[in-house]
Amino acid sequence: MKRVTKHFFADKDIQVILGTLLRxxxxxxxxxxxxxxxxYLLHHEEQLVDYHVFNSLQxxxxxxxxxxxxxxxxxxxxxxxxxILLLIFTPVARVVFSVFSFIIERDYxxxxxxxxxxxxxxxxxxxxxVH
Amino acid sequence: MTVLLFTIIVLLGAFxxxxxxxxxxxxxxxxxIPLLTLVLGVDIHYAIGASIISVIATSTGSAxxxxxxxxxxxRIGMFLEVATTISAVIGAVVTVFxxxxxxxxxxxxxxxxxxxxxxxKKANHVxxxxxxxxxxxxxxxxxxxxxxxxxxxxxxxNVAGGFAMMFVAGTISGLLGIGSGALKVIAMDNxxxxxxxxxxxxxxxxxxxxxxxxxxxxxxxxxxxPGIAMPVSLGVLLGATVGSxxxxxxxxxxxxxxxxxxxxxxxxQMIYNGVSGRFS
Numbered sequence: 267m268k269r270v271t272k273h274f275f276a277d278k279d280i281q282v283i284l285g286t287l288l289r290x291x292x293x294x295x296x297x298x299x300x301x302x303x304x305x306y307l308l309h310h311e312e313q314l315v316d317y318h319v320f321n322s323l324q325x326x327x328x329x330x331x332x333x334x335x336x337x338x339x340x341x342x343x344x345x346x347x348x349x350i351l352l353l354i355f356t357p358v359a360r361v362v363f364s365v366f367s368f369i370i371e372r373d374y375x376x377x378x379x380x381x382x383x384x385x386x387x388x389x390x391x392x393x394x395x396v397h
Numbered sequence: 398m399t400v401l402l403f404t405i406i407v408l409l410g411a412f413x414x415x416x417x418x419x420x421x422x423x424x425x426x427x428x429x430i431p432l433l434t435l436v437l438g439v440d441i442h443y444a445i446g447a448s449i450i451s452v453i454a455t456s457t458g459s460a461x462x463x464x465x466x467x468x469x470x471x472r473i474g475m476f477l478e479v480a481t482t483i484s485a486v487i488g489a490v491v492t493v494f495x496x497x498x499x500x501x502x503x504x505x506x507x508x509x510x511x512x513x514x515x516x517x518k519k520a521n522h523v524x525x526x527x528x529x530x531x532x533x534x535x536x537x538x539x540x541x542x543x544x545x546x547x548x549x550x551x552x553x554x555n556v557a558g559g560f561a562m563m564f565v566a567g568t569i570s571g572l573l574g575i576g577s578g579a580l581k582v583i584a585m586d587n588x589x590x591x592x593x594x595x596x597x598x599x600x601x602x603x604x605x606x607x608x609x610x611x612x613x614x615x616x617x618x619x620x621x622x623p624g625i626a627m628p629v630s631l632g633v634l635l636g637a638t639v640g641s642x643x644x645x646x647x648x649x650x651x652x653x654x655x656x657x658x659x660x661x662x663x664x665x666q667m668i669y670n671g672v673s674g675r676f677s
Binding site: 284 | 404442462471472486613624
């Protein structure tokens, strides 16, 4: 019984850290999107929108490298996309954190499951699926 | 339409979507996609890309609060994420090869199902007696603190069936850019017999990773446009945050019926426009 309670509290600490990680990720990425959004409106306010037909090639910031390049030039659209990247990486960071917490708990079965999930996301990041 | 006007309309619509989504537990994507496509004439592929970003924002935001309460079962979440991430990537890869009309019809059908499920009374199917070998092997059985502070134990059943259903939920999520919470709840409540407090928080916890897996595919394909994703994500998150604050004070049963009617109307619109070829 003692073992069970101890396990519960270890889980509890991890849950508090996890919650903070997720919250900080959302706040930071949303702030970046907001700042980028203000700049975007400032520069493009009067421009006309055209989203009637999807064109895969129209989007200039559709890879991590192009977003980082645009970010170094303070391009408003690239700043928004960077915020979106940070948002996408928040739950991914949560998976990585969980893997470490399972290592500490010596729960190797879940270390493997966590790595598997992380591997699937890395695979989809590898950019081979759409080109 | 100018960028400024478009941004303001989408921001207001996304705020309303986030607000209603959090009050009823349906999520923002179900309103934002019809708004973008039917009202503003945005191509459905852009709408899907923007919607998945709002799914990540709202589910991660609320998961942060739930996880701290200790109700979320992180092991169940991680285990089922194997199914949802693989299938979400498959769905996101396949979605551009499907006729947009079919996507609109499928979206409408999922909407109708979600509206019906929202009205259905939730029942706990907990039974502590039996638990399968798989649940024991993967250490899925758990416990959660109730409001009175006591610790309630529960066991998990039919893991294979739940895993298969999660595969379907992930595919739908990748195809349509929604969280597909309704299907996740079917998998966990009805098939795996997990108490609904645990299943709703755990499904929410999984949504972020599932959505991230397909968002990466959308991003590379150019489906995530900063001009649409910016007002959608900001508006939905703001609406959802306000919604979670007023949740306790409103009569949610009445609100659910009103919202179910709205969602059913949107569903019929999506199906009608899909069949009549407006999306193609």
